Amino acid sequence: MPGVGPKTAENLATLNILSVENLLTYYPLRYDNFEVQSVQNAKDQEKITIKGTVMSEPVIARFGYKKNRLSFRLMVNREVILVTFFNQPYLKSKIELGRDLAVFGKWDGQHLRMTGSKLITVDTAESHSYSAVYPTNKNVKKATIKKIITAAFKQYENVIPTLIPESLRQQYHLMSRKEMIREMHFPTSDEQSKLAKRSATYEEFFLFQLRLQATKRANQKRNGLVIKYHNDEIKSFIGQLPYELTKAQKRVVNEICRDLLEPVQMNRLLQGDVGSGKTIVAAIAIYAAITAGYQAALMVPTEILAEQHAQNLAHLFEGLPVNVGLLTGSLTAKQHRILEDQIRTGAINLIIGTHALIQDSVEYANLGLIITDEQHRFGVNQRQKLREKGDRPDVLAMTATPIPRTLAITAYGEMDVSIIDELPAGRLPIxxxxxxxxxxxxxxxxxxxxxxxxxxxxxxxxxxxxxxxxxxxxxxxxxxxxxxxxxxxxxxxxxxxxxxxxxxxxxxxxxxxxxxxxxxxxxxxxxxxxxxxxxxxxxxxxxxxxxxxxxxxxxxxxxxxxxxxxxxxxxxxxxxxxxxxxxxxxxTDGFVVAQKDMELRGSGDILGQKQSGVPEFKIGDPVGDLKILEIAQHDAAELLKMPHWDDVTDNIPLVAYLKRHQLQTHFD
CATH class of the missing domain: 3.40.50.300 (P-loop containing nucleotide triphosphate hydrolases)
Structure with missing residues (x-):
């Protein structure tokens, strides 16, 4: 682009603007409305534009180092209003007694005065102008970003392809991408601005879900292990439990067992509220893998929890061919070596531990199933490292932190989800x-x-x-x-x-x-x-x-x-x-609690660690716009199910977009 030299490009990169597309989808935080408003209808502390005649000479008062206050009075519809600008002494030359002026700023309704932030030409104020306000940093000035976006739109507006298929655009009354980008940056009215924001929110969620679903489908095409467990032995194990499984537990066990038999790597998230009986479901999955001759690993976030699981599972599997090993950071070097040898030879077929399980020195004989407990406590890299330990082992992630719908669709969208949604019989609500x-x-x-x-x-x-x-x-x-x-x-x-x-x-x-x-x-x-x-x-x-x-x-x-x-x-x-x-x-319903938590706190850091929270969206709010997010997820999944969807003329810009974002995935 003309006007963008190496230094400007470097500065723009600090805002994650690396291409013209990034630039044109770098949307404003908000809009300042320069349309003149009546002070009678203005709310206290609201940002508004007022227009009137200058009634007093501007006076500058200085206080503190490099601090000053410029004040003058403005007659607005027979009301005299005191206007104050802080640290903008250069405006004095533009304020003349008797001249008409428009001022944008924060209205103080109690004292009938305004703290100005901008002087506006009267023409601008009368042409219903909205001015976009962009997020910036110390490297890029607001004026620079505005200027470059305006230039980019002029230069490229006629080659902006619309990504959302026509059928979906008509169904939801969405703008074309060119029109949407124009109205996001240079809104012509409040109504058009809202429609552009709705179109941009849907587009962002739809493209995100399309990438997630494409990744999920690509993973499902790769070969995983076929774990041919012994059904009779599993039935016998379940039969000797001192209680009957709940309907929800039976359903989830069936979903997991079906995955074990598929020649595709399982990537399943098991959600269950506190006390819903996830551990016994995990135990059945572990036993299934072991009856098929594989090892199973259970990774937990703390040593206390690892020891507790090791004791409980050793007791549960008493008399069965399950040898439990506990691998934690507090073992001596000698104990560690002995345990590693037993894991390497397969003498131990159930390994329970903290992130010690993914150390380079730990080699598995035949790892078939990995279970991570309290999923969100582990980073993406740690989970990936454990998956790479065996030959594409099946992965089951468990969490007792109920995940609100928003998070399940975004942070865990590439996983299949099983939910235990009932408590064992006899449990009284707390x-x-x-x-x-x-x-x-x-x-x-x-x-x-x-x-x-x-x-x-x-x-x-x-x-x-x-x-x-x-x-x-x-x-x-x-x-x-x-x-x-x-x-x-x-x-x-x-x-x-x-x-x-x-x-x-x-x-x-x-x-x-x-x-x-x-x-x-x-x-x-x-x-x-x-x-x-x-x-x-x-x-x-x-x-x-x-x-x-x-x-x-x-x-x-x-x-x-x-x-x-x-x-x-x-x-x-x-x-x-x-x-x-x-x-x-x-x-006492954890899913209700989690959704409420998200609504009250916002989506930023719901699970206590940024890496596990909702991805950063530019325009959509996955909590406030949950309905749009759910619709976009459904639409993306439906599109990918269509035979040869990527050959349809209407979808060509979308396929090009996926390829541009390095998702050259082969779709059905």
Missing amino acids: QTRWLRSNQNGVALEFVAQELKKGAQVYIVTPLIEESEALDVQNATALYEQLAAYFEPQFKVGLLHGRLSNDDKDAVMEQFKANELQVLVSTTVIEVGVDVANATVMMIYDADRFGLAQLHQLRGRVGRGKQQSYCILLADPKNEVGVARMQTMVDT
């Missing part, structure tokens, strides 16, 4: 109460009553030690207070992230053995810890935790037959905080 912190005494009395009935209690607090920045209960001080309150009748223990792994394990073992009745803890107990006798989860400063995290913590109780309770102590500072506490009281 009762949740929210109390203000001044009701702490009432809460502790209730806890004492439960302890007298022989129950155990978790008490969770956000911080480990004093922090001046946050006035919250810290675990150490709380432990001392509660020990003084409950002991000697009931024994109180302390668990937090600063303890060594050995000390953490020792405390957990004492709690499991009921040698401790009250466990004061930070969130290290959040994932997977299972003590059936614990019936109360009490959380101090509950408003400091995310909703998904609160739901996870609540799921640590309610594991046995007794009624369980969750007590939230919190003094939320705003409406969002109150809404979050109310959500916890109103529902």
